[in-house]
Each structure stands twice: as C-alpha cells, then as structure tokens.
Amino acid sequence: MKLVIAEKETDEDEENPVKYLATNKIDAPTEHVIRSYGMRWRIETFFEDSKQDLGLGDCEMQTDEGASRHWHLLMAAYSLVRLDPDSRALGTVRSKASSLRANLEHSLKEAVYNLLSWVRDNDDRGVDDLMKEIDHLFVHSTADANVQS
Known part of the structure; x- marks a missing residue:
C-alpha cells in the first residue's frame, strides 16, 4: 500500500485540511493519487444518480453485449442531464431526439x-x-x- 498525506492550502481555518489517501497503486505518482481523489465526488454522484434516477439499480442484463449497450446509453443520458439547459449542444440533441422519435x-x-x-x-x-x-x-x-x- 502507498499512503499519501496531502494538506490543502487554504486561507481559511478548515477543520480537516489534511487528507490521508491510501492506494494499492504503489507506482502511481503522488499527483495522480491526489487528482484521482479529487474526482471521487463526481464519480460517487454519477453512480448515485445512475442507480436512483436512470435505472442502473434495476438493470438485469442477460448478455455482456446488452449490459454494455445499457451502460453506454446510461452514460449518454447522464451526460445530457448534466449539460447546461441553455447549451446549444442540448438543443441539437433534443431536435435530433424528436426526429428520431418521429x-x-x-x-x-x-x-x-x-x-x-x-x-x-x-x-x-x-x-x-x-x-x-x-x-x-x-x-x-x-x-x-x-x-x-
């Protein structure tokens, strides 16, 4: 195991500015371990939203191909949900979705x-x-x- 002790630089008095990160990737650079930890919250919320709101929790697939297809569609749906509502990309997707539906x-x-x-x-x-x-x-x-x- 590799232990990384990271102290967050802050102007304010934070209650816990020091983080202790343990990893089994002993060859990983310290910066990589810290960056990966920084993405953890986004990953956690992705899985929570996917299970609760997008149907991943109820998904029961019989084939690897079906599971892969469901996973990719789920990720696309999540990405669209997370887009800014005023985004031009979202407007394009909506118009293509309505023509696809037709x-x-x-x-x-x-x-x-x-x-x-x-x-x-x-x-x-x-x-x-x-x-x-x-x-x-x-x-x-x-x-x-x-x-x-």
Missing part, C-alpha cells in the same frame, strides 16, 4: 400496417405462421438490414 413512430406504424395486411391476405394460415411473420418483422429485421448493407 422515425421510430413511423417505422412502428409501418410494421404494424404490414403485419395487419399479412393477416388480412393470409386468413387461411394459422397462428404459428403469424408468429413466424412477427418474429421476422421485429427480431430479424435488424439482421436482414445488416446483411444488405
């Missing part, structure tokens, strides 16, 4: 329309055939799109 709504309506058309045109087919069609429309459509790209 595209998703259109795609969903189109998929439901296609599914209902299939049902109307294939009234002699059974539920198993219908389930295969649903599977093809909603599960395999991304794989089909990747193959065509």
Whole structure:
C-alpha cells in the first residue's frame, strides 16, 4: 500500500485540511493519487444518480453485449442531464431526439400496417405462421438490414 498525506492550502481555518489517501497503486505518482481523489465526488454522484434516477439499480442484463449497450446509453443520458439547459449542444440533441422519435413512430406504424395486411391476405394460415411473420418483422429485421448493407 502507498499512503499519501496531502494538506490543502487554504486561507481559511478548515477543520480537516489534511487528507490521508491510501492506494494499492504503489507506482502511481503522488499527483495522480491526489487528482484521482479529487474526482471521487463526481464519480460517487454519477453512480448515485445512475442507480436512483436512470435505472442502473434495476438493470438485469442477460448478455455482456446488452449490459454494455445499457451502460453506454446510461452514460449518454447522464451526460445530457448534466449539460447546461441553455447549451446549444442540448438543443441539437433534443431536435435530433424528436426526429428520431418521429422515425421510430413511423417505422412502428409501418410494421404494424404490414403485419395487419399479412393477416388480412393470409386468413387461411394459422397462428404459428403469424408468429413466424412477427418474429421476422421485429427480431430479424435488424439482421436482414445488416446483411444488405
């Protein structure tokens, strides 16, 4: 273990200006240990907000890929929440999100329309055939799109 004793330079009389930092990174420069400790509060609040407000606490993923995707989306959402409300970047993200939402709504309506058309045109087919069609429309459509790209 490496012990770093850091005293905060201050003009005011602080109750605890000295910090004792212990680390298992014995080769880390002292400045790195102090800088890392300085980021600790931001990291703590990130995890607290992520668990309480952004759903990380309730997340149960079955695959590493799903967990990674959820984690990246969570970090993006947190970053957007932390942006200044007057930020131009936030306005751009909001406008892109609304156009994305419109595209998703259109795609969903189109998929439901296609599914209902299939049902109307294939009234002699059974539920198993219908389930295969649903599977093809909603599960395999991304794989089909990747193959065509």
